[in-house]
Amino acid sequence: MKLKYRITYNLLKLLSNLVQSLEPSTQFNYANKLGFFCYHFLKIRQKEARRNISIAFPKLSENKRENILKDTYRFFIYSSMQFLSLPKSVTHANISVNGEQYLHEALSKNKGVLLVSGHFGLWELLLGWFGINKYSLLLIGQKQKNVGADRFINELRKNNDIKILPRKSSLELMYSALENNDILTLASDQDAKKNGVFINFFGVKASTPKGAALFHLKSKSPIIFVTCHMKNINKYIINIRPVKIPNKSDIESITIAYTSLLENIIKKHPDQYFWFHRRWKTKPS
Numbered sequence: 331m332k333l334k335y336r337i338t339y340n341l342l343k344l345l346s347n348l349v350q351s352l353e354p355s356t357q358f359n360y361a362n363k364l365g366f367f368c369y370h371f372l373k374i375r376q377k378e379a380r381r382n383i384s385i386a387f388p389k390l391s392e393n394k395r396e397n398i399l400k401d402t403y404r405f406f407i408y409s410s411m412q413f414l415s416l417p418k419s420v421t422h423a424n425i426s427v428n429g430e431q432y433l434h435e436a437l438s439k440n441k442g443v444l445l446v447s448g449h450f451g452l453w454e455l456l457l458g459w460f461g462i463n464k465y466s467l468l469l470i471g472q473k474q475k476n477v478g479a480d481r482f483i484n485e486l487r488k489n490n491d492i493k494i495l496p497r498k499s500s501l502e503l504m505y506s507a508l509e510n511n512d513i514l515t516l517a518s519d520q521d522a523k524k525n526g527v528f529i530n531f532f533g534v535k536a537s538t539p540k541g542a543a544l545f546h547l548k549s550k551s552p553i554i555f556v557t558c559h560m561k562n563i564n565k566y567i568i569n570i571r572p573v574k575i576p577n578k579s580d581i582e583s584i585t586i587a588y589t590s591l592l593e594n595i596i597k598k599h600p601d602q603y604f605w606f607h608r609r610w611k612t613k614p615s
Contacts, residue, residue: 331477331478331481332477334478335476335477335478335479335481336478337478338476338478338479338482339478339479339481339482340478342414342478342479342482343482345414346414346415346482346486349411349414349415350414350415350418352411354422354423354563354564355563355564357408357411357412357415358408358563360407360411361404361405361407361408361411362404364403364404364407365400365401365403365404365405365406365407365408366400366403366404368403368407369399369400369403374606375606376399378605378606378607378608379399379402379605379606380395380396380399382605382609382610383395383398383399383600383605385532385534385610386532386596386600387532387600398600398601398605399605401601402601402602402603402604402605402606404601405560405601405602406604406606408560409451409452409453409454409455409560409602412452412454412455413452413454413455413458413486414486416454416455416458416486416489416490417458417462417489417490419455419458420455420458420459420462420490421462422564423455423564423565423566424564424565424566425459425558425565425566425567425568426561426565426566426567426568427459427567427568427570428567428568428569428570429569429570429571430570432554432570432571432572433465433554433570435572436552436554436572437511437513439552440511441508441511441549441550441551441552442507442508442509442510442511442512442513442514442549442551443508443511443512443513443514443551443552443553443554444508444514444516444542444545444546444551444552444553444554445467445513445514445515445516445554445556446515446516446517446518446542446553446554446555446556446573446588447515447516447517447518447555447556447557447592448517448518448519448557448592448596448603449517449519449520449603449604449607450519450557450559450592450595450596450599450602450603450604451557451558451559451560451566451595451599451602452558452559452560452566453517453557453558455558455566456556456557456558456568457469457487457490457492457515458490458492459558459568460492460513461487461490461491461492462490462491464491465513466493466510466511466512466513467491467492467493467512467513467515468493468494468495468504468507468512468513468514468515469487469492469493469494469495469515470495470496470497470499470504470514470515470516470541471484471487471494471495471496471497472497473496473497495507504545505545505548505549508545508549508551509549514545514551516539516541516542516545518538518539518541518542518585518588518589518592519531519538519589519592519609520539520607520609521536521537521607521608521609521610521611521612522537522538522539522540522612523537523611523612524537524612524615525537525540526538526539526540526612527540527543527581527582527585528614529582529585529586529589530586531589531593531609531610532593534610535610535613535614536609536610537611537612537614538585538589539585540581540585542584542585542588543580543581543582543584543585544581546575546579546584547579547580547581547584552572552573553572553573553575553584553587553588554570554571554572554573555570555571555572555573555588555591555592556568556569556570556571557569557592557595559595559599559602560599560602569595571591573587573588573591574587575587
C-alpha cells in the first residue's frame with residue numbers, strides 16, 4: 331500500500347478511536363459545529379443538495395428548504411461519527427426495533443432475503459445492528475478509490491460481522507448467498523444511469539437500480555425494506571417491513587413498491603436523507 335494510503339488508513343483509525351472516546355451528547359455538539367462550518371464554508375455539493383431538496387419539496391418555502399439543508403450537514407456528520415464508533419454506537423445506544431418478526435418470517439422460507447434500503451438515516455449503524463445480532467448479512471459494497479479508506483471501512487464492517495461482496499462480484503456468488511438463506515443487502519436509491527428503470531421519486535422520473543427486482547424475479551426471495559432513523563441523541567428506531575409485491579409483478583412495479591416506502595420515510599425526516607448525490611442526474615430518453 332502506497333504511503334498516502336497508509337496515512338489515510340492510520341488517520342481514520344486515529345479518528346475512530348477519538349470519536350469512540352466521546353459521549354453521544356458531545357458527538358452531537360461537535361456535529362452541530364462541524365455541520366455549521368461545512369454549510370457556511372466548505373459547501374461541498376451544496377448546489378446539488380439544494381436543487382434536490384427543491385425538487386422533492388417544491389411547496390415548502392425557501393427558508394424551510396434551506397433549514398433542511400443545514401440540518402442535513404449536521405446529521406451526516408453525526409451519522410458518520412456513529413459509523414466510526416461501531417460497535418459501541420450500537421451496543422451503548424437505545425435502539426427500538428419495529429417489525430423484526432417480518433424478517434424472521436422471511437428467513438423461515440429458506441430462500442434468503444433481499445434487504446433494500448437507501449442512503450437515509452444511520453444506514454451504517456443499521457448494518458452494524460444486523461451484524462452484532464448475528465444475522466448472516468452480505469453487503470454489496472462499492473470499492474473506494476482511496477485504498478487506505480477502503481481498507482479501513484471494510485475492516486470496520488467485517489469486525490462487526492458484516493460480510494462484504496464487491497459490487498463487481500459474480501451474480502452466481504450472490505444467488506448462492508440467497509440459496510444459503512443469507513441476507514443480501516442493496517442500497518437502491520442512487521442514479522443508475524441508462525441501466526436503471528425510470529420511476530417517480532418525489533414525482534420526478536429517476537433512474538433507479540434494478541438489482542432487487544431482478545434478484546426477486548429469478549430467486550423468489552422475499553424483499554424486506556429497512557431503515558434506521560434518529561429519534562433523539564443516542565436513541566434510534568429501526569423499521570423493518572415486507573415489500574408487498576404485486577401479483578403480476580415486473581421490474582418497474584417491484585422497484586416502485588420499495589421506492590415509495592423510502593420516499594414516505596424521507597418525507598417524515600427530510601434532514602436524515604443524503605441529498606448530496608445526484609439522484610436525478612440521468613434523464614429519460
